[in-house]
Amino acid sequence: MQQQNIRDEEVELLLNDLIEIYGYDFTGYSGASIKRRISRLVLLDKFPSFAELRYRLISDKNYLARFIEEITVNVTEMFRDPSFYRTLREDVLPVLATHPFIRIWHAGCSTGEEVISMAILLQEANILHKSRLYATDINPLALQKARTGIYPLSLMKQFSENYIQSGGKKTFSDYYTAKYSLAKFDDSLKENITLSTHNLVSDWSFNEFQLIVCRNVLIYFNKELQDKALNLFDHSLERFGYLALGSKEQVKFSSIGHKYIQLNNKERIWKKIT
Amino acid sequence: MEENNMTAHYDLVLIGGSAGSIQIILKALQPLLPGNFAVVIVLHRKPSSDSTLIDIFGGKTALRVKEADEKERIQPATVYIAPADYHLLIEKDGSFSLDDSEKVNFSRPSIDITFESAAEVYGSAAVAILLSGASIDGIEGLQKIKTRGGLCIVQDPDTAEVDFLPRQALLSIRPDHIARPDEIGRILNGLNRKPA
Incomplete structure (x- = not known):
């Protein structure tokens, strides 16, 4: 899966949108990981570029749940370790x-x-x-x-x-x-x-x-x-x-x-x- | 190219491999002198054998060998091993992050993930080496290292126990070196910064 190149400034913009519009603060998350999750989501939901993902997130509050689901990691199993x-x-x-x-x-x-x-x-x-x-x-x-x-x-x-x-x-x-x-x-x-x-x-x-x-x-x-x-x-x-x-x-x-x-x-x- | 290498300096050496790589890594680490760069090893393997891996490499090199801890700052002259069952990423401040998200190329740790995040942070100061392996994991990462101006080394497929990975890599990348196992350590020692 070829990752999109997203710049650090773009990630910052998106995280600020999330705070201002929805009250979710991801700025304390590890940078490399969250950047990778955002790149992955652009690909997964077939956005032509980062800008389209950002626009969707700003304008469609129903997309927020999807965003949260994919940005956070939900890999788990029973009796793990x-x-x-x-x-x-x-x-x-x-x-x-x-x-x-x-x-x-x-x-x-x-x-x-x-x-x-x-x-x-x-x-x-x-x-x-x-x-x-x-x-x-x-x-x-x-x-x-x-x-x-x-x-x-x-x-x-x-x-x-x-x-x-x-x-x-x-x-x-x-x-x-x-x-x-x-x-x-x-x-x-x-x-x-x-x-x-x-x-x-x-x-x-x-x-x-x-x-x-x-x-x-x-x-x-x-x-x-x-x-x-x-x-x-x-x-x-x-x-x-x-x-x-x-x-x-x-x-x-x-x-x-x-x-x-x-x-x-x-x-x-x-x-x-x- | 040659001129470039003379003036370049390297802070981080990445080694990725799967099946049949342990012996090659041993050969590469053995002659290594403690220098300016750190080494990060991403090896596909079954979970649970981690302390053994540190023992295997630790006895065979002058560098310090340890598992990469999350949020640990990368230090020179140290060999870090990506822990089993986590992806290993590198942050802008030169520290490690661990990530237990979905497998990539059926692998966790994934070589691509570590190489790609290292390319972003270290750019032309990164060296990436792809060794013997049976999957394509590592090829995209190596491309990213190349694009960002880092040094790329691929093990000579004729010397690889499983030659699929190095052969596939050579189809899409022209590395700076195609190296036999006994050459890798020598190339790395040559990259150590000379005192100004």
């Missing part, structure tokens, strides 16, 4: 289980695969009934998909392998009903999940949690915005609560780093100690 889920299962859930009521926030949940994975873990630990999972994303179209709990059947092989590697002992296909080319996950998994839009750039804390999961979101932010988001998480996390990030993301060098200890060397899960 199985060893991460194994650590949650073995080291984090037993501690959460001691609470009378468990609140978990999935920030940047995209189409919901990791939230359902968490619900499965909680159910297997017999604590789903006393848990509430708040799953948020900036992208309303991704949340719509998450709301259905329906995924392509073709993905189940990979999800099932991940599940087994994460320490799952049951038959993974018991969790969904297959129909034609789709797999619909059991409604009992979704009962305690609340989905809503939330923008880590502009929205603030809305509850206090024992576990916050935000994986592969911070990599798209520049250092300042990363720090802002981490502070938001810190404000939203109970003392001795857990913060779980993506496999290349880090708390250590941020302004909240001194308040957290990593559970083990391998997994990106931290415990808040003060």
Whole structure:
């Protein structure tokens, strides 16, 4: 796919339009990545040039949702990085289980695969009934998909392998009903999940949690915005609560780093100690 | 061309390859002297073998070898390895960004993505090397390096374990060098800036 050449000034113009017209601020996102996503969208939606994309975005507010969907990255899978889920299962859930009521926030949940994975873990630990999972994303179209709990059947092989590697002992296909080319996950998994839009750039804390999961979101932010988001998480996390990030993301060098200890060397899960 | 190379200086060397590239990279890194440029390696591979890759290269070169961390500033005389399952991009300020978006040319990391973003930032101060491989990933990126005035090297297909990638590259690009594995390190050492 031949990428269009878009200049940095053009990206800046577009990002300013978004702030002024729609109140979405992407200026704290990593420049190289957002530029690539915009170039990709020009190609994907067959705009003759960058100018046409910009005009469409300014003049057609219905196109905004499409823009947000394609500019943000929505690549995810169930039990992604199985060893991460194994650590949650073995080291984090037993501690959460001691609470009378468990609140978990999935920030940047995209189409919901990791939230359902968490619900499965909680159910297997017999604590789903006393848990509430708040799953948020900036992208309303991704949340719509998450709301259905329906995924392509073709993905189940990979999800099932991940599940087994994460320490799952049951038959993974018991969790969904297959129909034609789709797999619909059991409604009992979704009962305690609340989905809503939330923008880590502009929205603030809305509850206090024992576990916050935000994986592969911070990599798209520049250092300042990363720090802002981490502070938001810190404000939203109970003392001795857990913060779980993506496999290349880090708390250590941020302004909240001194308040957290990593559970083990391998997994990106931290415990808040003060 | 020759004159150009005499005065040019290079800050970043990019190496991209897939099947059959590890031995070639070892050969290229072995004679390398710590100099002015950093090296970034984008290698197609199965996830999970990352620490081994750092061990393999680390024991064989005088340069520091590490995985590219997100937001890390690129330092000279260091070999950075693109982590498995992420695309590696380079920001205007000379730092790395990671990106877990869709695969490109069935690959993540994609050589094209890293080469293209390096071409934008480094322009004529970039060197890009395409090695043995079985896909076309890297060819568009190499073209971008060329367009921006960077130095292009393609492994001599006759010496490649899988010659598809270098042969395809040579159909669309005239590189500055078509190099045998034992020549790559020597060419790179020759690019180190002489003290003024």
